[in-house]
Amino acid sequence: MRHKDIRRECEKLWAKNKYYVLSKSQKIYLEIREYLKEKELDVIWVNEKIQETRDMKESKKDFRNAVLHIWGYFKKKASTIEKQTLFNILNEYMEGKNNQNAVIEYINTLLKKYPNEYLEKSTLLTGEQYETMA
Missing domain, CATH: 1.20.5 (Single alpha-helices involved in coiled-coils or other helix-helix interfaces)
Structure with a gap:
């Protein structure tokens, strides 16, 4: 190559x-x-x-960091209520009241409303746990 x-x-x-x-x-x-x-x-x-x-264990701190990076794609478009909802779900995750899927599902809801080709291919959001080389 x-x-x-x-x-x-x-x-x-x-x-x-x-x-x-x-x-x-x-x-x-x-x-x-x-x-x-x-x-x-x-x-x-x-x-x-x-x-x-x-194979690494889930890291709440690192997951939260990734979600905050992803939020950057929505912050100018999303409403105050959408922002509050995401942060509520994220805080519940941090407190152990729900899991990563709850957060990811809500991000995917935002993604349907505010499409972003780059994020749509992200393995974190697609549920394909991981994708290797083509």
Whole structure:
């Protein structure tokens, strides 16, 4: 594969899995982000790093961080009530009163109302637990 193609493949893989990774480990998220600035990239390395997060225990703090990043796509469009609803569901999750799915389902409701192609492909939101290289 050519240099440009490898980079494109890495970036495509990252775009799909970035919020999933962030929801599990900010440390690995930052590691991959840093790696993608390198001159020479390896799709297998990126893939393995993403894979590593699959077996990690759920981190409420990291999941909340990912949701706040995703919220950035909606904050200018969503109503005050929609914002309040999301943050209520997120706070309930943080308190152990519901699970990640409740939060993700509400984000997907917002996504139907305010489409975003980038987020629509995110493995965190699609429920495809994880997608490897094509």
